[in-house]
């Protein structure tokens with residue numbers, strides 16, 4: 001709905017970006033308007049803006065939707081929410097959006113039949129066996145690419161110049177290509193095409209570009225590894241949408257360094273890749289156990305293997321000496337209230353719950369992970385913002401999906 005500038009109220013959400021007469025972006029789509037934005041619009045002579053309607057109506061009452069199919073979708077999606085409280089306002093809203101989204105995109109809830117091997121091995125032995133294997137395998141866990149390790153230094157140095165970053169990134173043509181694809185996508189919505197890394201740095205910022213390049217190069221390590229026990233494309237879709245949701249939530253909450261949140265979301269289930277690729281037998285058993293007993297996969301990992309994918313992922317991140325904030329967000333993405341920096345970890349936590357609910361890709365978890373209620377309260381976010389944030393992240397995902405092929 002188009003609203004004159006003097007009728008805008010704080011808290012309303014932009015349905016279309018606002019640019020000044022010279023085409024300079026003042027506020028992007030999906031932002032919640034604050035008093036300072038209204039002042040800026042007035043200063044720049046913006047007479048009207050396009051806003052989302054305030055009321056979140058129930059789309060499932062759309063006459064074009066088949067009521068029987070909607071009912072069936074509601075029932076099947078509800079089975080995924082068996083570990084969370086559907087009456088909690090945040091979960092209730094996520095469930096409502098998930099039903100709508102899955103119905104529209106025909107994302108069905110699969111009934112897997114998985115078989116377990118080695119059932120007779122006692123738990124203690126399994127743990128010992130796994131940890132011993134982990135120690136041995138640690139020697140051959142992938143090394144961080146040299147470009148990523150140089151980027152890490154760039155991130156840690158606030159005085160890094162655009163030329164320095166461009167020099168480091170340009171050493172890897174595939175990284176340069178992916179990075180330019182990201183900055184030219186709808187994620188940034190820049191008016192003109194960016195064709196060099198140094199131009200990207202000057203527009204988006206040195207820290208942001210380095211963080212982005214670091215995340216992309218870390219994930220690319222796993223591209224060429226054997227992956228019989230994992231659908232890598234599905235895994236990357238889950239990771240990418242979690243990253244985008246985290247980034248949009250961070251922007252929405254005015255959390256600085258949104259790219260660190262993007263990278264945290266991108267890497268949050270990194271430990272699962274290690275499980276799947278280096279321990280395919282154990283992974284299959286853990287998956288089968290969790291499905292057959294209707295248990296959450298990350299709980300089953302701890303019960304069966306003695307550690308979960310978040311701990312394993314952080315072990316790898318420590319080995320690579322990645323920035324501490326990434327460790328914080330990855331280690332606590334299933335229990336953010338225990339994190340030293342709880343807000344960014346809660347954002348990744350929420351993004352993961354949402355991407356699991358929508359069913360875009362998968363990292364193996366069938367059920368919706370538990371919401372950490374304390375962390376949620378601490379975040380001070382209204383569930384009414386979810387729809388807009390999700391819409392924005394999905395829009396960005398569609399413009400970015402091609403990077404998954406690289």
Ligand SMILES: [Fe+2]
Pocket residue numbers: 268269298309333334352
């Ligand atoms: Fe996870």
Ligand SMILES: [Fe+2]
Pocket residue numbers: 238242268269352363
């Ligand atoms: Fe996840």
